[in-house]
Amino acid sequence: MNKVVSLPELVSRIEDGASIVFGGSSLSRKPMAAVRELVRQGRRNLHLICDIGGPEVDLLVGAGAVQRLTYAFVGFEILGLAPHFRAARQQGSLAFEEWTEYTVMAGLDAAVKRVPFLPTRAGLATDVLAVNPSFRRIVDPFGSGQELVAIPALNPDVALIHVNYADERGNAVILGDTHIDVLAAKAARTTLVTCERLLSAEALRRFGRDLQIAHIWVDGVAEVPWGAHPTGCAPHYRFDLEAFQRYLQAASDPDRWAQHLEDLRGQDHPTYLQAQGGRLGLVERLRL
Amino acid sequence: MSQSTYTLDELMIAAMARELRGEYLVSAVTAFGLLAALVAQGTHAPDLDVLATPESGMGARPWPSVSLGQVIGLSQGAVPLSMEEIFDAIFQDRFRIWINPAQIDRHGNVNITAIGPWEKPKVALVGSRGIPEDSSHLSQMLYYLLQHSPRTVVEAVDFRSGAGYSREREQSLGRAGAPSVLITNLGVFDFEGPDHTLRARSLHPGVSPEDVRQASGCAVWIPDDVAVTPEPTPEVVSLIRAADPLGLRHWEWKPDPARLAALWQGERAELDPFRPEARRWR
Numbered sequence: 001m002n003k004v005v006s007l008p009e010l011v012s013r014i015e016d017g018a019s020i021v022f023g024g025s026s027l028s029r030k031p032m033a034a035v036r037e038l039v040r041q042g043r044r045n046l047h048l049i050c051d052i053g054g055p056e057v058d059l060l061v062g063a064g065a066v067q068r069l070t071y072a073f074v075g076f077e078i079l080g081l082a083p084h085f086r087a088a089r090q091q092g093s094l095a096f097e098e099w100t101e102y103t104v105m106a107g108l109d110a111a112v113k114r115v116p117f118l119p120t121r122a123g124l125a126t127d128v129l130a131v132n133p134s135f136r137r138i139v140d141p142f143g144s145g146q147e148l149v150a151i152p153a154l155n156p157d158v159a160l161i162h163v164n165y166a167d168e169r170g171n172a173v174i175l176g177d178t179h180i181d182v183l184a185a186k187a188a189r190t191t192l193v194t195c196e197r198l199l200s201a202e203a204l205r206r207f208g209r210d211l212q213i214a215h216i217w218v219d220g221v222a223e224v225p226w227g228a229h230p231t232g233c234a235p236h237y238r239f240d241l242e243a244f245q246r247y248l249q250a251a252s253d254p255d256r257w258a259q260h261l262e263d264l265r266g267q268d269h270p271t272y273l274q275a276q277g278g279r280l281g282l283v284e285r286l287r288l
Numbered sequence: 289m290s291q292s293t294y295t296l297d298e299l300m301i302a303a304m305a306r307e308l309r310g311e312y313l314v315s316a317v318t319a320f321g322l323l324a325a326l327v328a329q330g331t332h333a334p335d336l337d338v339l340a341t342p343e344s345g346m347g348a349r350p351w352p353s354v355s356l357g358q359v360i361g362l363s364q365g366a367v368p369l370s371m372e373e374i375f376d377a378i379f380q381d382r383f384r385i386w387i388n389p390a391q392i393d394r395h396g397n398v399n400i401t402a403i404g405p406w407e408k409p410k411v412a413l414v415g416s417r418g419i420p421e422d423s424s425h426l427s428q429m430l431y432y433l434l435q436h437s438p439r440t441v442v443e444a445v446d447f448r449s450g451a452g453y454s455r456e457r458e459q460s461l462g463r464a465g466a467p468s469v470l471i472t473n474l475g476v477f478d479f480e481g482p483d484h485t486l487r488a489r490s491l492h493p494g495v496s497p498e499d500v501r502q503a504s505g506c507a508v509w510i511p512d513d514v515a516v517t518p519e520p521t522p523e524v525v526s527l528i529r530a531a532d533p534l535g536l537r538h539w540e541w542k543p544d545p546a547r548l549a550a551l552w553q554g555e556r557a558e559l560d561p562f563r564p565e566a567r568r569w570r
Contacts, residue, residue, distance in 0.1 A: 019474065025343070028358065051314045052417070075414035077317075078354060082414075087410030089402070098401065101418035121379075122421040124460040125451035131406045147460040177359040180371055234358035241355065241552040245545060272297040288359050288556070 001115045002168045004223050005268055010192050010222040014158050017067070018045035019186055021154070022056050023161030023181035024231060026077045027239040029174075030056045033227040033269050034194050039169040040265050049156050050074065051104040051180050053246070055231060058082040061094070062251060063261055066093040070154070072104050079244050083251040098132055101127040105180055107154030108187035119148040132171065154283045159188035162211070162228045164236065166195035170218025173211050176234030185217040193223040213275055226273055226282060237286040243276060292526045296473060297537050299492060300432065301327060301469050301528055302520035304386060306431055311335040312384045313369075313508070316371035317342045319352035319536040320432060321386035326350075326531045327524055329436050336384075338389050344369045352536035354552040356559055363559065371468060379425050385421060386430045391445045393484050394506040396467025396479045398431060401444035406447050416449035423465040428543030436472035441486070442548035453484035476517055490505075490515040533558050560561030 013032055014020065020051035024030035032220045038046075045067040050057055053074040059068050062084035074085040088094050090250050099107070106118040108169060119138065123129050129137065140146040165173040169217070170192050174181060185191045196223070204211060227233075248262035267275060276282060290488075297320070304324035308314065312516025314329075314336050316322030325338040340348035346369055353360065361368075377383040389398035390413055398419065404410030423429055429450070433440050452459050452467050470477040472484070474495045481487035485510040488500060497510045520528075528537075535550050 027355075028400045041527040066354040068372045073415040073417040079545075081412075086412045090409055092408055098406070098415055099419045102378075102421045105371060105375065120465075121419075121424045121461065123336050123456055124420075124424050125448070126416065127401075127406065127414055127425070128420055131447075142304050145566075176362065177341055177368065178370055179343070180372070183372075232355060232358070238359065239357040241549055245549065288356075288559070 003170050003200065003218065004168045004281075005070060005220055005222055006042070007033060007037055007222045007224050008195065010034065010194070010220045011041060013190065013192065013220060014038065014043060016043055017045045017047070018157040019049055019155075021049040021158055021184045022053070022159045023159065023179060023184055024056075024228065025177065025179040027187040027231045028177060028179065029162055029228050030054065030193055030231040030232050031160040031227065032056060032231055033224045033272075034160050034162070034192070035059055035254070036272065037269070038065060039261070049104065049154055051101055052061040054082060055247070058084045058251070059157045061085055061088050062257060066094055068097070070097045070099055070102045070104070076244065076248070078246065079241070084247060085265055096127055096133060100128055103135070103149075103151045104154065105183055106151040108156075108180065108183045110151065110153035111155045112183065115153065117150040117152050119150055121148060122152070123149045124259040137154040156184070156188040159184040159186060161191065161207055161209065161213070162194045162224070162233065164196050164233065165199050165204060165207070166193055166218060166221050167201045167215075168221065169201065169215040170213075170221050171201065171204050171211055171215045172213035172218065173204060173207045174213070175210055178212050180273050182212050185213045186250075191217050191220045192220045193218050194222050194227040196225055196227065198223040225268060227269075228280070230275065232286075235288055236268060237282070238288055240276070240286055242285065292395050293522070294520050296407055296492070297541055298520050298525050298528050299517065300471055300473065302524045303476055303517055303539070304333065304432060305428070305524070306308075307428070307469055307471075308336060308384060308458065309333045311372070312337070312382055314338050314348075315342045315374070315383065315385045318388055319532060319540050320384070320388070320434075321539060322352050323349060323531055324386055330527050331524065339369075340364070340366050342520040345373055345375045346370070351558070352532050353534065353555050353558070354536070354548065356555055357499070357560065370557065375421060380422050381421050381425060381427050383426065384428065384430065385422060386432055387422070387430055387450070388434070389450070391440055391442050392431055392433065392470060393442050393445045395484060396455060396486070397445045398450035398452070398467075399447045401447040401449045404527055419450035422468075422513070425465050428468045429465060431470045431487060433470065435505045436474045438503065438562075441472070441504045441506060441507040453479060467514070474503060485509060487511070488514050490517040492517045493519065494559045532549075558564060
């Protein structure tokens with residue numbers, strides 16, 4: 001079955017109010033072109049689920065597209081804090097739920113396994129348990145007396161994932177770190193993939209075990225070169241520090257931020273890439 | 289070795305390296321953590337495996353960079369690891385990491401989540417990330433601070449992202465994930481003071497007990513015969529300098545956006561997979 005569609009078509013399958021889990025981690029291989037398309041299409045009231053969130057979360061929060069955020073981390077790593085996430089947390093303007101790095105994975109894994117929860121020791125003796133109303137303390141039902149934390153299943157409506165290569169059925173090759181992408185693809189009801197390049201099924205099989213996401217988990221594919229920009233997509237390109245610094249400057253001032261959003265809304269992906277220096281500029285700054 | 293032949297960052301990294309031993313995956317999210325692991329691996333702990341990224345790239349010979357971790361690993365043929373594998377290594381205590389929290393308290397609780405109350409923070413930081421996992425499973429928890437001050441070393445953290453000593457810990461975790469050591473710009477500390485509180489193990493050369501008390505927001509147990517942190521050997525100093533071609537440790541010490549951009553612009557020049565050092569990484 002051929003699942004290839006355009007980026008706008010792919011993103012149009014995500015409804016207002018959907019819960020979305022993102023592939024990638026911090027400044028690595030985030031599905032940023034799809035996230036910008038969500039902003040362009042004016043999606044609202046989203047519930048974001050992220051393990052190591054960053055630019056994708058901050059942009060959607062700053063665009064007013066988010067109602068709820070489930071996260072283990074949101075930040076710009078070496079570039080500092082995420083400005084809109086930080087402002088929203090300090091103003092309490094969204095529903096926030098703090099999870100942890102493994103418990104987000106456990107919640108997704110519980111969804112895959114069709115069990116209501118998975119137990120862990122993570123979170124014991126921390127304040128995460130105090131502020132996270134979704135977790136429950138339980139005691140080993142087999143009588144050891146061990147206290148545990150029950151992590152409820154996370155059942156995302158959508159997984160949005162950017163990969164290096166895919167074929168038309170949705171088999172996906174990831175060459176760098178896989179982060180939580182395979183788990184996210186399996187846990188979500190609908191998995192939407194963008195890729196740097198579409199390849200034939202035969203060409204894809206040559207990557208062996210780097211074919212990380214099998215087609216059975218995937219519902220739609222779009223070819224989106226530089227689709228992770230400004231995050232990196234190893235080994236093709238690194239993250240764009242200059243673009244991030246421009247973003248952080250725009251985010252520091254309400255007028256500039258409004259202009260930034262207006263610019264984004266007026267650009268499709270090819271126009272966006274032109275504004276980032278075009279293919280030549282991107283290659284020169286970022287190619288590895 | 290005279291004072292002028294090493295810098296404070298190198299003294300700290302050497303002290304951090306001495307804490308690492310055995311056969312573990314070592315993850316690094318900072319230049320300090322990565323360099324400490326490389327020094328340990330290059331001297332007394334050859335069985336450590338220093339990952340190229342926080343979560344993957346086994347068997348690499350990484351160097352601190354702004355944006356190149358994954359590519360350094362890939363160009364050196366490092367072995368990819370999944371997140372499941374990383375957390376299994378954490379749960380089974382086959383993993384080590386140096387963590388640089390925003391706050392640490394007397395009992396070794398750490399905070400990277402928020403300054404002020406969680407519901408309405410004065411400063412929202414980043415969220416607990418994987419520290420709850422580390423601090424409930426690892427037999428050695430390693431913390432460091434570049435600036436020992438009353439704002440970073442506190443009586444009680446505003447939010448416990450990581451579990452220090454507490455009654456709750458005693459009941460549900462025992463010693464698993466308990467804080468082992470804190471290395472700051474002033475000294476090396478552990479939590480073996482009365483009732484598992486902060487205790488000085490050694491103070492860096494030239495640092496007095498009074499300096500530590502002034503810089504701490506809580507009581508610190510400083511024995512009368514407290515040791516002086518050993519100076520790094522010339523071998524270790526040259527290891528650190530060679531392992532950090534960009535000098536990213538200096539940037540971490542004094543972050544500055546313009547300087548970061550310059551490092552990022554120049555760092556691809558260091559990425560030559562065919563240079564001899566890259567090929568004989570072990």
